[in-house]
Each structure stands twice: as structure tokens, then as C-alpha cells.
Amino acid sequence: MTEKADILEFDEGYEFPPVNYDLKPEVMRDYLAAVSDGSGFFAAGEAVPPTMLAARAMISLFEHVSLPDGSIHLQQELRFLKTVKPGDTIQCRGRISRKRMRGRFNLLTVELAVDAPDGDVVMTGKTIFSLPGNTAA
Amino acid sequence: MLEIATLAPGTPLPAMVKEVRQADINLYAEASGDHNPIHIDEEFARGTEFGGTIAHGMLVMAYISELMTIAFGQSWLEGGSLDIRFRVPARPGDRVRVSGEVTAVSREDTFSVVKCRVDCRNERDEIIINGDAAVRVAVA
Numbered sequence: 001m002t003e004k005a006d007i008l009e010f011d012e013g014y015e016f017p018p019v020n021y022d023l024k025p026e027v028m029r030d031y032l033a034a035v036s037d038g039s040g041f042f043a044a045g046e047a048v049p050p051t052m053l054a055a056r057a058m059i060s061l062f063e064h065v066s067l068p069d070g071s072i073h074l075q076q077e078l079r080f081l082k083t084v085k086p087g088d089t090i091q092c093r094g095r096i097s098r099k100r101m102r103g104r105f106n107l108l109t110v111e112l113a114v115d116a117p118d119g120d121v122v123m124t125g126k127t128i129f130s131l132p133g134n135t136a137a
Numbered sequence: 138m139l140e141i142a143t144l145a146p147g148t149p150l151p152a153m154v155k156e157v158r159q160a161d162i163n164l165y166a167e168a169s170g171d172h173n174p175i176h177i178d179e180e181f182a183r184g185t186e187f188g189g190t191i192a193h194g195m196l197v198m199a200y201i202s203e204l205m206t207i208a209f210g211q212s213w214l215e216g217g218s219l220d221i222r223f224r225v226p227a228r229p230g231d232r233v234r235v236s237g238e239v240t241a242v243s244r245e246d247t248f249s250v251v252k253c254r255v256d257c258r259n260e261r262d263e264i265i266i267n268g269d270a271a272v273r274v275a276v277a
Contacts, residue, residue, distance in 0.1 A: 030164050030167060034162075034196065035196055038203065039207050041206050051202045052168070074222065075221070075223070076194070076220075076221055077219065079217075
């Protein structure tokens with residue numbers, strides 16, 4: 001198994017390798033059960049919950065990069081532009097847009113985007129993490 | 138869904154209560170791909186500052202999105218935005234009250250923009266997450 005690189009090794013502007021993800025209907029069903037979704041809006045299978053896209057987008061970024069122990073998810077911005085359906089394949093993209101020290105912690109801002117199969121952007125977002133350590137750029 | 142024409146600052150969104158269960162956290166880990174042991178490994182989590190497992194922040198954030206979906210339907214899925222902060226973790230056994238209220242409504246010829254304040258609180262009234270949501274709604 002390939003060891004993951006520490007995210008703090010990367011500078012502002014670093015772009016994560018894009019990752020494709022298949023939105024399997026059975027995984028969506030598990031997701032809806034896990035968040036005990038009672039909206040009924042996704043039962044017909046016409047759309048995937050946008051927060052599931054956000055969760056998958058964030059995790060996909062860290063397939064090859066690790067966050068150090070003690071990292072904290074501080075803030076999350078999301079913008080939903082379009083829906084995708086179960087069975088679609090999305091592409092998740094991300095880049096480190098900001099990296100700053102605050103005390104003994106690094107504040108890392110990662111911009112996210114999810115593309116639909118037709119190339120349209122379906123979701124964008126910004127995630128701010130606090131990471132322990134004193135090795136900021 | 139809410140009737141947009143009737144919304145004004147102070148209008149409450151339909152609140153709901155969610156119970157956080159370890160089984161749901163485990164299922165969320167599978168569905169999201171986030172297998173951080175702080176969420177699913179009780180023995181590991183006991184040795185951390187949290188003293189036990191905690192729910193994924195994004196799991197609790199999904200409660201907010203459900204609230205907005207119920208209130209605004211498809212408009213939320215294709216024209217919604219969220220800006221939230223994670224304050225304290227949600228833990229297994231917590232009952233989370235999910236609520237919000239309209240803070241502003243701007244009406245244009247073909248659409249309205251509704252801004253809301255949203256939050257999730259535990260039984261001790263601690264804010265788990267809070268922030269702002271906005272949705273662009275086409276005028277029928």
C-alpha cells in the first residue's frame with residue numbers, strides 16, 4: 001500500500017488529482033439511512049442529496065493525502081448548482097487555496113468542486129481545517 | 138414546502154429533532170468513505186480529547202440540508218448555499234434539534250432570494266453547528 005503524503009507538504013495552489021466517483025444507488029440508500037433523511041425528496045431516485053456529494057468530494061481529495069491526527073474541520077461552505085442522479089459518475093476536484101499559521105496550528109482552506117457527467121459544475125465549496133503542527137509554508 | 142410569498146424576516150423554518158446513534162455514524166462512515174477512527178472506534182476515541190466517538194460534522198450538516206430541502210424543495214438542490222461552522226461535536230445518544238429562521242427576503246421579477254439563519258443544538262442547548270443558508274427560488 002502506498003503511503004499517503006502529509007497535506008502540510010503541499011503549498012497554496014496545490015491541485016489534488018481529480019477523482020471520479022460512481023454514485024451507486026445502494027450507497028445512496030445507506031447515506032439516507034445514516035442521516036435519517038425524512039424529507040422523502042430522494043426516495044424516487046431522481047436526485048442525490050447534495051451533502052452526499054460534498055462528503056464524497058472531500059473524502060476523495062484525501063485518497064492520496066493524509067491529514068495529521070488532531071485535525072479539526074472548522075468551517076464548511078457549499079453551493080448547490082444542479083442535481084445529479086444515482087448511477088451517475090461525478091468528478092471531484094480540489095485545491096489548497098490558503099494556508100496560514102495561527103499559533104501552533106495551521107489553518108488550511110481547500111476549495112472543492114464536483115462536476116456532472118456532462119461537465120457541468122454541480123457543487124462548489126470551501127472547507128477550512130485546523131491542523132496541528134508548526135511546519136506551515 | 139414553504140410559501141415564498143408569505144416569508145418575512147423572523148419566519149421560522151419547520152424544526153425537527155434527530156437522534157444521533159452509533160449505528161448511524163458507522164453507516165455514514167461506510168456511505169461517505171470517512172473512516173476516521175474518532176467516529177467509529179470506541180477504544181481509540183476514548184483515548185482522545187473527546188473521550189468517546191463523535192459524529193461526523195458532515196453528518197450533522199446533512200440535517201440542516203434536510204431542513205432546507207423540506208422548506209424549499211428543488212430550489213434548495215439547485216440554488217442553495219450554506220456557510221456553517223462546527224462548534225461542538227455531536228455524540229451518540231445526543232438528541233439534536235435542527236432549526237432555522239428567515240433573516241431576509243429579496244424579491245426580483247423572476248426569482249426571490251431567501252436568507253436564513255440555521256443551527257443544530259444538543260439537549261444542553263450547546264450549538265453543534267450554526268451558520269447561514271440562502272436559496273434562490275424562481276417565481277412561478
